[in-house]
Amino acid sequence: MKYYNHFEDLKLHHNTVITLGKFDGLHEGHRNLIETMMKVKEKKGLRALIFTFSVPPKSHITGQPMPVITTNEEKRALFEEIGVDYFIECPFSDELMRMSPREFVSFLVNELQVKCFVVGEDFCFGYQRAGNIETLEELSKEFGYDLFVKSKIQHKGRDISSTYIREELVAGNMKTAEKLLGYPYFIENKIVHGNHIGRKMGIPTVNMEIDPQKVIPPKGVYVSRITILDDGSTYMGISNIGNKPTIGDDYPTGVESFLFDFDGDLYGKVLRVSLLYYVRAERKFENLDALKAQIDKDISFAREYYGNVTKVC
Structure with a gap:
């Protein structure tokens, strides 16, 4: 081209x-x-x-x-x-x-x-x-x-348009947005260094900034599919859009993802994080133990979600 x-x-x-x-x-x-x-x-x-x-x-x-x-x-x-x-x-x-x-x-x-x-x-x-x-x-x-x-x-009697899709994304209706787009909404960027809190909890995550031009869905946890664009490999996972309120008050809005069944170094690589389902809103926990307990629940939910999708497909 x-x-x-x-x-x-x-x-x-x-x-x-x-x-x-x-x-x-x-x-x-x-x-x-x-x-x-x-x-x-x-x-x-x-x-x-x-x-x-x-x-x-x-x-x-x-x-x-x-x-x-x-x-x-x-x-x-x-x-x-x-x-x-x-x-x-x-x-x-x-x-x-x-x-x-x-x-x-x-x-x-x-x-x-x-x-x-x-x-x-x-x-x-x-x-x-x-x-x-x-x-x-x-x-x-x-x-x-x-x-x-x-x-x-049209979709459900309404013309498919970018305006319609933006409304669904802002509302967190990721499945409707996917139907209108023909693919899951995604965010792409290079991996940046985080604070390594996830690794200390036994849940190593990768962090990405969000292009300021992009529509940002509601802050919170999503079932996601993460593609490493450098080699095309894809992993199921969960992603959080937000500011890490449990960790501190001065984090810019970004995307933090945990890739299921992955063990390796991704720093400097470019990821595409496709947001499949909005699980819950971001919130501040009393301590890291409470945060980890909730993340464990989010991971279990996501694995069950993938299992159900696989059965349907």
Whole structure:
């Protein structure tokens, strides 16, 4: 996959099929578009092109950062796994914002060699979102591209969207979020050194910081699946999101995980912690003995959870 983070002087040299959007979470609604794009790619012999923005347009306009389901780095990795040929992640500049719908389509067709658009039924583009599906249909007569318009995917009568997923994550509804995303919500980062309290209790844990851009689910304990991205190995476990209130009062919000049946050194490695089920809220215990007793219960619950899931599967 070729990656570009600008659009000035950008010119592709192969005919493409494009889908455009923020793609936060790369959820089931997005995948509906991408599956169609990949089918068109194979049928027409085109290259698959994703066009997105490095910062959500709303954040650029308001100046207020929005929590994201997937960071830009995570999105790039997911799109590369899918098999996209070109990934363009543009800054949402004033120049781009002021483009009329026709100017934007002209750029895509003439510079990015777009021969086919795959978009959702509510797709809007151009200055003040003046362009829509009808605009794309009308411009196709001038520019000669094909257009595929996909309907929204719904869950329990509601359109699947990044907003919907963020609401479920903030509420701790991890199973619903997983259905909407098509995969468990995850947090990735490099392992950092902790205070070794877990090791002293006979429960060695690993610690990760949370990217400040990410949506943070409720603080507490989760059944989790931990993947060591350096080698792809995966372990069941439990993870705590929080500030370690029993240990001290000055810890930043992070993720602390205990990997079942693992014995080794993970410092410096990158982990993906997938949060499968919200077990309980974080709380402050009277002492470390009380904390360990609760962690033992959390581990037993998680092992039972995995056993039940395995039986169902």
